[in-house]
Amino acid sequence: LPSCQLCLCLGTSVYCDDAGLERVPALPADTTYLYARFNRIGAVRSGDFSGLEKLKRIDLSSNSISWADADAFRRLPSLQELLLPENLLTARRFISKGFLSVGVHLRGFISALSLQDLKQLQFLHLSDNQLDFIPVPLPESLRSLHLQNNKIQTMHEDTFCDSQEQGQIRQALEDIRLDGNPINLSLFPNAFFCLPRLPTGRF
Ligand SMILES: *[C@@H]1O[C@H](CO)[C@@H](O)[C@H](O)[C@H]1NC(C)=O
Numbered sequence: 570l571p572s573c574q575l576c577l578c579l580g581t582s583v584y585c586d587d588a589g590l591e592r593v594p595a596l597p598a599d600t601t602y603l604y605a606r607f608n609r610i611g612a613v614r615s616g617d618f619s620g621l622e623k624l625k626r627i628d629l630s631s632n633s634i635s636w637a638d639a640d641a642f643r644r645l646p647s648l649q650e651l652l653l654p655e656n657l658l659t660a661r662r663f664i665s666k667g668f669l670s671v672g673v674h675l676r677g678f679i680s681a682l683s684l685q686d687l688k689q690l691q692f693l694h695l696s697d698n699q700l701d702f703i704p705v706p707l708p709e710s711l712r713s714l715h716l717q718n719n720k721i722q723t724m725h726e727d728t729f730c731d732s733q734e735q736g737q738i739r740q741a742l743e744d745i746r747l748d749g750n751p752i753n754l755s756l757f758p759n760a761f762f763c764l765p766r767l768p769t770g771r772f
Pocket of ligand 1: 771
């Protein structure tokens with residue numbers, strides 16, 4: 570595969586850090602870990618990760634990603650870590666192909682992105698982007714959500730906890746970072762009752 574000439578394939582890990590890439594390289598079907606940090610990748614397309622059923626970690630930190638197709642991360646049954654910090658993602662571009670401006674559509678398209686289908690996802694790191702919305706619904710398996718240094722000003726009360734289900738406990742989700750955003754978390758007193766720990770951020 571071309572990626573193993575351009576990058577270093579070691580076992581089932583593919584190392585493509587700082588390789589001048591402008592797009593996600595074609596990957597061997599048995600890839601489990603992809604490291605493609607410090608490149609110039611601008612978009613993630615629907616076909617980029619298709620059929621990679623063993624993929625556990627995608628690390629695209631420090632690229633120029635401003636676009637991800639709605640189904641770019643679909644059908645990745647083994648994915649545990651999706652790491653996209655230090656990119657140019659905005660909520661709207663992250664979640665949709667078209668021009669959408671209202672919350673209802675945002676929710677619809679976030680569902681279309683299907684993070685929820687990532688049944689094994691534990692780490693979702695989106696710090697240092699331009700996001701103004703927390704992507705929902707968040708998979709139940711999630712342990713760590715990093716959204717520090719974005720543009721999030723507000724959130725829905727049901728983002729983390731289901732307000733209809735007062736007994737709910739989301740034991741896994743213990744690391745939420747919202748510091749470095751303009752949101753005042755005191756304004757959402759009912760949004761955190763199911764969490765083992767409060768998010769970091771301004772209260
Ligand atoms: C956040 O909002 C609360 C309630 O309105 C207010 O008391 C608090 O000072 C605000 N905190 C910041 C950091 O703006």
